Amino acid sequence: MKKNYYFFLLALIIIIFSCSQNNDESEYIPVSPVTVDLSQVPYPKLSDYKFFEGDLKNLNPSLNVLPYQPASSLFSDYAHKKRFVWMPIGSKANFNGDINALELPVGAVLIKNFFYENVQPNNEIRIVETRLMIRKSSGWIFANYVWNAEQTEAFFDLNGSNTHIEWKDENNVIRTVEYRIPNEVQCITCHKTRATVNGESVTVYTPIGIKPQNLNFNYDYGTESKNQLLKWVAQGYLESDFGLPSEENTTINYEDTSKSLELRARSYVDINCSHCHQNDRHCDYRPMRFAFYETGDTTNGLTNMGVCVNTSDMQDFPSELDKVVTPQEIDKSMLFYRINTTNESYRMPLHGRTLIHTEGVLLIKNWINSLHECN
Numbered sequence: 001m002k003k004n005y006y007f008f009l010l011a012l013i014i015i016i017f018s019c020s021q022n023n024d025e026s027e028y029i030p031v032s033p034v035t036v037d038l039s040q041v042p043y044p045k046l047s048d049y050k051f052f053e054g055d056l057k058n059l060n061p062s063l064n065v066l067p068y069q070p071a072s073s074l075f076s077d078y079a080h081k082k083r084f085v086w087m088p089i090g091s092k093a094n095f096n097g098d099i100n101a102l103e104l105p106v107g108a109v110l111i112k113n114f115f116y117e118n119v120q121p122n123n124e125i126r127i128v129e130t131r132l133m134i135r136k137s138s139g140w141i142f143a144n145y146v147w148n149a150e151q152t153e154a155f156f157d158l159n160g161s162n163t164h165i166e167w168k169d170e171n172n173v174i175r176t177v178e179y180r181i182p183n184e185v186q187c188i189t190c191h192k193t194r195a196t197v198n199g200e201s202v203t204v205y206t207p208i209g210i211k212p213q214n215l216n217f218n219y220d221y222g223t224e225s226k227n228q229l230l231k232w233v234a235q236g237y238l239e240s241d242f243g244l245p246s247e248e249n250t251t252i253n254y255e256d257t258s259k260s261l262e263l264r265a266r267s268y269v270d271i272n273c274s275h276c277h278q279n280d281r282h283c284d285y286r287p288m289r290f291a292f293y294e295t296g297d298t299t300n301g302l303t304n305m306g307v308c309v310n311t312s313d314m315q316d317f318p319s320e321l322d323k324v325v326t327p328q329e330i331d332k333s334m335l336f337y338r339i340n341t342t343n344e345s346y347r348m349p350l351h352g353r354t355l356i357h358t359e360g361v362l363l364i365k366n367w368i369n370s371l372h373e374c375n
Helices: 002-027 184-191 228-235 261-273 334-339 358-370
Strands: 066-068 080-086 109-119 124-136 139-147 154-156 161-168 174-181 192-197 200-205 218-220 225-227
Touching: 066 228, 124 154, 124 161, 124 174, 139 184, 139 200, 184 192, 218 228, 225 228, 261 358, 334 358
Parallel strands: none
Antiparallel strands: 066 080, 080 109, 109 124, 109 161, 124 139, 139 154, 161 174, 192 200, 218 225
């Protein structure tokens, strides 16, 4: 009888312990360590946000810090980029059309890291800067962080600076650049737009890359490959009541030579030029309109790209550059001239590069040479 009692007691203890374990597991909910106190940001150090776990330089995202990538990337002196987005628990972005940046909630942060591989003399990775855009109730603010030489921390700095980098490219050629970390004014130039608020025209800031047209393709998340917009929905970062952009409204990777020359050229100028060359943007006084949705129209698309558009109001340029784009004549095309120079008085884009983008210049050259003559 006593033996049976002990067996019963042991079984009861095992059951209670097992139930206790199961209850603990079912109640456990992982919590992201990220902290974004809008009354305190920008923080003095990148690590203060806790966007990344482990060694900071590994850029290993913390829970709910989601990587993303646009189809085409703005040229930034051959720097590579790793991008992430974070949003407060329970908040979602709103879809605002294929061609407009997703409307992120208050408290959201866009995180873009700029780095080079095979940096000399030790063929190491060097992260140069991390740019944040933080959504406050009053609008977006900028917060740039410059990495130290030890690659252990990045420190808040919106004053701008230059840093020398020597790296080996994919062709084993040693390249050098005086990489320019932008100041706040330069950030504003590219991200500003005019809007009407309470009947008054005001300047606001907006992200560039997070448009549905740029995210409508599969991204490798390590554990799965998934359309980025659907991943944002699954993550709880985006409302689900929208349709994916059509193929006609989706930009492509301009480096993809399997795509048509026209699509590649349109995608290139969209990501590199359209944030200034749109209505209510920095260069809206120029006749070109480089947004992807404005260059595909059979009636106005080529005109928006500058094809056969006169340059009579552009002073101090060689006289033969009488059109923005002269079909089959790159030496008479203002667009080609300005992307093929490092002279700060003439180069385009205005900010973000000090080197010539050899591959991009070749793409635009081939596109211009594929065009027909002006009527």
